[in-house]
Every structure is written in C-alpha cells, then in structure tokens.
Amino acid sequence: MKSDTMYPCLARYFKNMSELAKAGCMSRPKAWKILSGSQEFTEEEKKAIASNIVLKAITDKKFKKEDVDLAIQAWSGHFDEIYRKKA
Secondary structure, eight states, X not given: OOSSSSOXXXXXXXXXXXXXXXXXXSOHHHHHHHHHTSSOOOHXXXXXXXXXXXXXHHHOTTSOHHHHHHHHHIIIIIHHHHHSOOO
C-alpha cells in the first residue's frame, strides 16, 4: 500500500488496499476514497482497523509494544490523531 495517502502510517500495517478494506469491513473502492481524502472512516471502521492492527502486532514479531499501545489509543477515539497525515 502506498504511504502517500491521507493515512500514510497505515501502509506500515497493511500490504495493500484489499487487506485494509478487509480489516475495516469495507469495499476496496471505499477504502481508496478514504485514503485519497474524498470520504472519511466511520467510527466502526476505525475501531475495526485499530483492532486488526493490535491482532497483527500480537501475532507478528516485527511490531513492537508501542504499536499495540497506539492502536489501543486509536480504538479509544484518537485514530485520526495517530494515523492521519498531519497538515
């Protein structure tokens, strides 16, 4: 997945758009619209993605405890602050 989107940090956790869409329980076209900035994630999609990141971090040795901590904060309502590109 490209890191030149509205959510560049998500490229670290998801290899492609299909993987992100599956994690967020959405279609690939909707994921693309969100990453390009023409739509926003719903709160449910944000929580699903953050939960998936926690699962990946727990099962994959390349991620650190900080990844889990950030995903938990994202799940708690700080998703955009953590993963969205800063202006």
